[in-house]
Each structure stands twice: as C-alpha cells, then as structure tokens.
Amino acid sequence: MRARSAFFAGMGSAAIIAIGWQAGVGTLVSALPESQASASGTSNSASSATTSNSSTSTTDTSAAAPAATTAPVASGPADGTYDGSVVNTRFGTVQVQAVISGGKITDVIAVKLTDADRKSIAISQQVAPMVRSEVLTAQSAHVANISGGTYTTQAYLQSLQSALDAAGFTG
Amino acid sequence: MTSTAPLPTKAATRRNNVATQRETQIKKRYTARLRRGDLLETIVYFSVAIVLALFLADGGATYFLSLKDVTTGIGIVTGLVGSDLMLIMLILAARIPVIDRTFGHDKALAVHRKLGKPVLYLILAHMFLLMVGYGIAQGLNPIAEAIDMIVNQQDMSIAFIATGLLIAVVVTSLVIVRRKLSYEFWYIVHLLSYGAILLALPHQFTQGMMFAEGTWARWYWMALYVGALASITIFRVIIPVASSLRHDLRVSSVDIEAPGVVSVTMTGRDINALRAQGGQFFTWRFWAPNMWWDAHPYSLSAHPDGRSLRITVRDLGKGSARLLSLKPGTRVSFEGPYGIFTDASRTTKKAVFVGAGIGITPIRAILESSDLDPLEATVILRGSDAQDVYLWQETYDLCVEKSASLRVLVGHRPKGVNTWLSAEAYSKGESLLTLAPQIKNSDLYICGPTPWTDLVVRDAKRLGLHDHQIHAERFDF
Ligand SMILES: Cc1cc2nc3c(=O)[nH]c(=O)nc-3n(C[C@H](O)[C@H](O)[C@H](O)COP(=O)(O)OP(=O)(O)OC[C@H]3O[C@@H](n4cnc5c(N)ncnc54)[C@H](O)[C@@H]3O)c2cc1C
Secondary structure, three states: OOHHHHHHHHHHHHHHHHHHHHHHHHHHHHHOHHHHHHHOOHHHHHHHHHHOOHHHOOOOOOOOOOHHHOOOOOOOOOOEEEEOOOEEEOOEEEEEEEEEEOOEEEEEEEEEOOOOOHHHHHHHHHHHHHHHHHHHHHOOOOOOOOOOOHHHHHHHHHHHHHHHHHHOOOO | OOOOOOOOOHHHHHHHHHHHHHHHHHHHHHHHHHHHHHHHHHHHHHHHHHHHHHHHHOOHHHHHOOHHHHHHHHHHHHHHHHHHHHHHHHHHHOOOHHHHHHHOHHHHHHHHHHHHHHHHHHHHHHHHHHHHHHHHHHOOOHHHHHHHHHHHOOOHHHHHHHHHHHHHHHHHHHHHHOOOOOHHHHHHHHHHHHHHHHHHHHHHHHOOOOOOOOOHHHHHHHHHHHHHHHHHHHHHHHHHHHHHHHHOEEEEEEEEEEOOEEEEEEEOOOHHHHOOOOOOEEEEEEOOOOOOOOOEEEEEOOOOOOOEEEEEEEOOOHHHHHHHHOOOOOEEEEEEEEOOOOHHHOOOOEEEEEEEHHHHHHHHHHHHHOOOOOOOEEEEEEEOOHHHOOOHHHHHHHHHHOOOEEEEEEOOOOOOOOOOOOHHHHHOOOOHHHHOOOHHHEEEEEEOOHHHHHHHHHHHHHOOOOHHHEEEEOOOO
16 A cells, blocks of 8 residues: 555544544443533432423332432432333333432332343343342443343443433432 | 768657557556555555444443453454454455456455454454453353353354354464365365354344444444445356356367366357456366366466467366366356456566466466567566476467567576576576566566465565566465
C-alpha cells in the first residue's frame, strides 16, 4: 500500500472508531455512577417516580411522600417500589420493579421475563435470579452480563436502570 | 559546411510517438491497478474499524470501566475482529475477479494464508477470555464455566465444535505446507472451515448482540456473511459450472513434447469470450475414469487463438501422470482464467522472461500474447539438459518473430554454490545483468521450481529491481 493511501486508511479507520465511540457515549455516561449523581436532582426524580410507568402500578408505595424532609437521608431515594420500563427483545418482553428501602435496593421483582419459547423461559428462570443477586450485591444495575442470557440480562438491567432512575437512586 | 546531422524522419517520429504512447498506457494501467489495490486494502482496514465502532456504539466501552469486565470486553472484541477477518479470508479465497485482477490470485491466497493463524488465535482468545470473564461474573472457574456454557447455553455446544474444526483446518494447513499430508486430505479438511463458520453462526445470534434487532451491527454482519458466502457460491461454483457448460471444452489432441511431458489441446465454443491471456492458468478437470475427481491448476502454454486452449504438463505426480493417457474427445470442465502473470501486470515497456523446466509454459504463452516492440524482451531458459528445455522450437520461433533476445542455459547447477545459473554460465561469470542488460528498466517474469525462483528473485533484488517489477508464478501451492 502506498504511503498516502496507508495514511488515509489509518485516518479513516480512526474516524470510524471515533464515530462509534461518540455514538456509544450515551450508554457510557449512563453507566458511570458519578455522572448520574450530578445529572439527576433528588426531588425531581422522586416526583417522577410516582408518575413514571405507574399505569400498571401495583404494590405498596409505602413511602409515597417525598423524602425531602427526612434530613439524614435527604439525598437518598424515597422508599418504595418503582416500576421499570417495558423492554422488548426478540425473545419477549421484560419488565422489573425495584424495591428501595433505607436508601438501598432491597429487592428486584421480575414482572415479566423473556418467554418467547420454552428455551427462553428456561433461560429466564436461570438468569433472572443470578442477575438479581448480582444487582443486590452491587447495589446497581451495572453488573456483568450473564452469558447465555444476554438478551434477558440486558433487558432486565435496562428496565431496572429506568426504575432506579425513577427512584433517583444513584447507588 | 552545412551540418549533416540527420533530421528525424516522419516515420521515426511516429514510431517514437507510438512508443511513448504505449509507455503512458502501461503506466496508466499500472497506476489504476495500484489505486484499486489501495482501495481494496483500505476496505479491509475499514471493516475492522467498523466492527470496533459498532461495538463501541452499542455501549461496548462500558466493559472497560471496571476491571472485572475488561476480560469480557476484550473477549468480545477478539471474537468480533476474528469473525470479521475470517469472513475476509473467505472473500480472499473466493476468486472474485476484481481481487484477482488487482493483486493476482497467488497474492490473495498468500494473504488468506497469513491471516489463518491470527484468526485462530483471536477466536481462541475470544473463547478463553469469555470463559474467564463470565466465569468471574458467576463465581465459576473457567473450566466449570465452559461446561456450564456447553450444557446450559443455547448454541454453545456447536460453537465449541466450530472451534475444534477451525483448529483442524489451521493445523492441517500448516502441516501440508511441510508436505506431510496429501493435497486431497488438506482439501477435504479445508471444506470443514465452512462447517466451522456455519456452526459458529447461531451463538452469534443467541449469545452475542451481533445480530440484535434494530442495530446497525445487524446489517453490517448480515451483509458481510451474505457477501462472503454468496461470493464463494457464485465465483467458485455457479460461474465455473456455467462457464464449463457454455464453452463445452473437449480434448482435441494430446501431443508428446518430451518423455513425461504432454501438450493437451482443447477446443470448445466461444473461446474468445473467456478473455484468457497467455500466462494465466485454469483449474482443470478431465472427465475420464480415474481422473474426474481430481482437479489441477495448469497454465496455458499458448495464447488462446479463439478456437482452442492448450496446456503443457509434466508428470510430476500421480494426477499429472494420468494426463499422459488422456484420450481425445474427453470432456473438460474448468475454473478460470486466473492470475495476473500476464501483460496486465506490466509496469514498464521492457520485459525479461526467465523460465526453468516445465516453468516455460506460462513464459512461452505470455511472450506470445504480450505487446512488445522489437528488442524490448529478453528470454532466458534453463534446463538440466537440452531435452529439459520444453517447447524449445516454438519459443525460439516466437523470439525470432518478436525480435527478442534468447539465452539458453543448459546443464546442472555448480556444486556448492547457491545460484540459479548452470555451472557453465556460472563459470563464465554470467549473471542476470550480463544475460539481460536492460533488466533494471524491465519487468521480470519468472516461473520455475520455488527454490530456483527464489534465487532469481534474490539476484534481481540485489540489482535493485523493485518488488512491483518482479512477477513470479509458483507451480506449487
Ligand atoms: C498456478 C499454477 C500453474 C501451474 N501450471 C502448470 C503447468 O503449466 N504445467 C505443469 O506441468 N504443472 C503446472 N502446475 C503444477 C501442477 O498443478 C502440479 O504439478 C500438479 O497439480 C501436481 O498434481 P499431481 O497429482 O500430479 O501431483 P501430486 O503427487 O498430487 O503432488 C505433486 C505436487 O503438486 C501439488 N499439487 C497437487 N495437486 C494440486 C492442486 N490441485 N493444486 C495445487 N497444487 C497441487 C502438491 O502439493 C505437490 O507439491 C501449476 C501449478 C500452479 C499452482
């Protein structure tokens, strides 16, 4: 390859990768804990918790009142159960709820998991408990993919992240 | 006194003009080929960049935020790049005309071969790193994770089989290079690489996000897979079969040139449409008992005259020996024409042709079909004895017709000296430069046994010839 073309190929490749990076920045930023902390005001997200996705809203929103007054955990999310968004995958729909109590994720409830066929049901049953325990340990939706259940894991975590966002939960 | 310096005659000026025109034409064609080559190479680099970009666009960078995900991230990237390069290997072996015309079939295959080991390593790294990375995530050791993958995860068992096949393909390819296995065995095992690719495909759907719906990655990978498999099917199956049927070649005569050397002439329909050039080769299959299952590459030994094609073959092995008993009327199917050991790869007006033994076949044909002005070409032939200079009379006549200078070096090489010359020429102090004084400004075409060819190339490089001036056809894969 002639030098000029090699230069062009190198620059072009770098540009392509840069474009990919740029396109991925959104995902990257949302995965960074700090940037979330700065991005979402507490009261804002606490109020949005009550509005977001609550059409199917069930359960005991035991601490429905905004926690703005409780001094010690003023910056923490309000206790309650928050619905995550509905995420569609090619193996079915996924939705989870996050249970927040005392500023911690105490439970993740799977409302709906991939169920397109027997195989995906099996994968869901296998994967969901693993992701749940990972999440409870990590106290965040940013946990490693469970191989063999990429779709379920990713959708699960995406739904969970939206629930946590709604709760104003910043880990 | 008035000067008597001759004014250039009109005829001389015209001749000069035509000569420069031809020179410009050759240069133009060469530049176009270089540009095409650069473009194709750039596409390869871009394909790897695109793979990385798609990975990043899909949030791939998040894998590199925490130490425990890095293994998984690198594991995914190696898998993606490995798959991309593997498909490029397929495309390189698909004999796509534009690739053949730009780099030549042999260079494309050389790159194909060079990619083999790196691709295997990338795939093995992919497998190993994900076993470790996912294993960490699940608190399993890599072996337990591998077992878990195979037992519990969709399509992973066949993905593991695919890796096994891939190892077999690369290992046999390396062994065959050292001539420990037969060509046929290598060929069968090589077919397994298609199996490996197909077996690896499902896990890319179910485990990876390569084909995740609604992503650009999906379209990229689909295009690449479909493109690679389609080009193999089209250029290695459909077109050869269609072309063989259309031209309906049959053996018209089999002539003995020397003990163990025959020329096979084949006639058929519409031969001009093949646009074959002297110096190109076809892969031939003769439909005779004991022969039909075995296809071999042989170069044309004559420029196609529009009605017939001719090859000249030496019995170097079982398959070629069978050609000696070939009967006129035998049906022939073929793949080709292939290769740019032709006028198409010229970079300048002058040319030197060096052939040894049966390597004379493409040399003779390219000489016949080349555009050469008088005194522009030099032909150097080698044989261990006079009988070994095959097609000698024909080549001699061609050189007379083209006013090319012809040098024949007969006899064995001197003992203990690493040279391509005969002992006699060597002792007389001959060299490439004395045999072909114009060589530095010429294209050099070489065909003969590989170790011999390498020595000619070595001498040419010592004289300062550039890579692009040197064209070698090697008869062994
Ligand atoms: C581009 C090219 C052009 C050629 N042109 C001529 C020619 O004009 N005249 C001529 O006599 N020979 C030519 N050959 C060499 C010829 O193809 C081999 O000698 C022949 O295939 C040997 O087959 P075999 O069964 O007789 O020998 P084997 O005993 O099978 O093997 C002898 C050698 O040939 C190699 N070989 C066998 N089959 C193939 C194959 N299908 N493809 C590639 N290599 C193979 C083997 O690796 C081994 O090194 C050419 C080779 C190539 C690659």
